[in-house]
Amino acid sequence: MRGRTALIIGLTVLIVVLVQTTLFGRLQVVTPDLVMLVGILLALTRVRTEAVLAIAFLSGLIMDLLGASLIGLRAVVYTTIAYVAIRTKERAELGRVTIAIWAGLLTLLGVVLLLLLGTLFGQVALVGEGGVSVMVLVPLANTALAALLAPTFVRLVDRDRTALRYP
Amino acid sequence: MLNTKPSDRALPTFISLLVIGVLLMTFDVRLAGGGVVGVLRNGTQEIVSPLQRVAAFVVTPVANALDSLSNVASLREQNAALSAELAEAEAALVSVQDDLAKLALLEQIYDLEADGGELGQTVSNVIGSVDAALIIDKGVRDGVVAGQPVIDTNGYVVGIVKSASTGSATILPITATREGLTVLVGSQTGTLVSRPFSSELALEMDLDVFDAREPVLAGDRVLTSAASTDYPAGLPVGEVIEDASPESTSLSTTVRPFVDAESLRFVVVLSWPPDPVTAATDDTVPEDTTGTTLSEDATTTTSTTTPEDDG
Numbered sequence: 251m252r253g254r255t256a257l258i259i260g261l262t263v264l265i266v267v268l269v270q271t272t273l274f275g276r277l278q279v280v281t282p283d284l285v286m287l288v289g290i291l292l293a294l295t296r297v298r299t300e301a302v303l304a305i306a307f308l309s310g311l312i313m314d315l316l317g318a319s320l321i322g323l324r325a326v327v328y329t330t331i332a333y334v335a336i337r338t339k340e341r342a343e344l345g346r347v348t349i350a351i352w353a354g355l356l357t358l359l360g361v362v363l364l365l366l367l368g369t370l371f372g373q374v375a376l377v378g379e380g381g382v383s384v385m386v387l388v389p390l391a392n393t394a395l396a397a398l399l400a401p402t403f404v405r406l407v408d409r410d411r412t413a414l415r416y417p
Numbered sequence: 418m419l420n421t422k423p424s425d426r427a428l429p430t431f432i433s434l435l436v437i438g439v440l441l442m443t444f445d446v447r448l449a450g451g452g453v454v455g456v457l458r459n460g461t462q463e464i465v466s467p468l469q470r471v472a473a474f475v476v477t478p479v480a481n482a483l484d485s486l487s488n489v490a491s492l493r494e495q496n497a498a499l500s501a502e503l504a505e506a507e508a509a510l511v512s513v514q515d516d517l518a519k520l521a522l523l524e525q526i527y528d529l530e531a532d533g534g535e536l537g538q539t540v541s542n543v544i545g546s547v548d549a550a551l552i553i554d555k556g557v558r559d560g561v562v563a564g565q566p567v568i569d570t571n572g573y574v575v576g577i578v579k580s581a582s583t584g585s586a587t588i589l590p591i592t593a594t595r596e597g598l599t600v601l602v603g604s605q606t607g608t609l610v611s612r613p614f615s616s617e618l619a620l621e622m623d624l625d626v627f628d629a630r631e632p633v634l635a636g637d638r639v640l641t642s643a644a645s646t647d648y649p650a651g652l653p654v655g656e657v658i659e660d661a662s663p664e665s666t667s668l669s670t671t672v673r674p675f676v677d678a679e680s681l682r683f684v685v686v687l688s689w690p691p692d693p694v695t696a697a698t699d700d701t702v703p704e705d706t707t708g709t710t711l712s713e714d715a716t717t718t719t720s721t722t723t724p725e726d727d728g
Contacts, residue, residue: 268469269472269476271469271546272544276480276484276543276545280483303434310438311441316462316552316587317587318547318549318550318580318587318593319550321441321445323442333431371442
């Protein structure tokens, strides 16, 4: 990963963490998980897979450290989702809609995993607030955002204007 | 263009990170949020909180606008309900003013003075949230430290300060904590515990009274108990929403907290206990409290109601 790519990704993660904890932390209707979405969309770029996993882990760790849940909870979940994204990204290559659905399904898996791990570690009251609605709204919001932002994000990170262009 | 093949090191990296993550979780559980884990948390908040303040300054108008749009459908009903509440509150205020006048007269006759036992209060803006935890813009330099109780501007219990950095703190609401809260319903002491997967539409907690002598009725107010080590006694927490009678010597029922933490914009951090000696001898909320620190952005006035007068 070159310096400029690293800078772009670092800035993106920082902005996304700030937006997630301020704007989307206050809205009760629109509730995407932008940090998880960045981990998913990074799998579509040319960034090395180990780096994608490390970024997903670190961004999850930052969210853990800023919140009150167990440290490492989100880090583990985001890393797992990034790994699944890396292993399944070929299925998302078909077009903008498939990328959106793929990102939505991965987000759903992430939310379920978060609630499951949260239950195991006694954090369900903290991470599971509005459990059922979270399982619906967060994946839907991430699906919409992935449809809107995925091509732009990949082109920005890869600095390749031809990336993710479909007829 | 996409990478078609994950590198061979993806799986070992993934497993290594998972192990590190599980180790961190184990450390956090074992250290109960203190030690290295606490230092890590405070350090991160120290770095990120100034940026969060800037971000909150920018996004607050956007968040307010979007919130208003999402609530526009229920505005008429809210207006009617608020008008009714206002009429009741004004009637209550008149009676309180009469009582205050009598009190002032009696204090004058007997030459009484206030005991000076007010709790320090720090009014803070909620600048964000992660999961159910709230992030506020006041920290150690404003007198906010971990473990202090937090109420809203009406005096209702919100939660406790989970961690505090120099310029920010994280609040853990009562609805999101695993630990039970010792409360008082009528003359009975019980434990209030959060309910997993509760939502803002049906925010409910479970109340268990293990030494029940009499039934509890819907509408009964639930207050913090003097037996609680985290809160001063007498703070309103919520109200019982289902009648319940003792079965053998215990009863269980459902309580709706007065506060929906997600909708809070300002909170008040109480400097409690004021000091260990005072805490050991007198842990009731004083009747007249005043703010010690007021945020520049906080345009509302801190409520000075007592739990008994409230509602």
